[in-house]
Amino acid sequence: MNRAIRAGWVLGLVVLVARAAGLAQAPGEEVYKSKCQMCHGATGAADTPTGRMLKVKPVSDPEIRKLTAEQMFDSTRAGKGKMQPFKDKLTDQQIRDSVTYYRSLK
Numbered sequence: 386m387n388r389a390i391r392a393g394w395v396l397g398l399v400v401l402v403a404r405a406a407g408l409a410q411a412p413g414e415e416v417y418k419s420k421c422q423m424c425h426g427a428t429g430a431a432d433t434p435t436g437r438m439l440k441v442k443p444v445s446d447p448e449i450r451k452l453t454a455e456q457m458f459d460s461t462r463a464g465k466g467k468m469q470p471f472k473d474k475l476t477d478q479q480i481r482d483s484v485t486y487y488r489s490l491k
């Protein structure tokens with residue numbers, strides 16, 4: 386087998402494995418990590434510099450825990466306080482998935 390072909394094979398395999406890993410992730414995880422994590426933190430604890438600056442409540446806060454998924458979806462979609470609206474940046478499905486992922490962090 387010549388080198389270029391072998392390199393092509395290896396590249397193809399890497400792409401396949403990366404894609405499989407992506408699918409194994411929770412659907413909202415990627416969105417959460419790119420759009421929410423800087424304020425809400427990797428574990429939902431809001432322990433990032435931005436989270437602290439904006440005084441974001443941790444996901445474990447009783448005030449947050451009592452919110453329904455629908456209320457969270459609405460606040461994220463329309464924005465709330467210092468959190469800007471996401472309705473023009475994400476699809477409803479992406480907002481729903483990222484909220485589901487956020488709620489899964491305890």
Ligand code: HEC
Nearest residue numbers: 420421424439441457460461465466467468471483484487
């Ligand atoms: C720029 C920082 C920032 C980003 C990015 C951000 N948030 Fe927030 N989020 C906040 C702040 C600040 C609050 C508190 C709002 C308030 O109560 O005044 C908040 C509140 C919330 C709440 C509670 C809403 C409520 O009704 O009290 C949820 C749920 C939430 N965010 C989800 C998300 C999701 C999901 C994303 C990503 C799509 C996200 N946030 C991105 C700053 C951010």
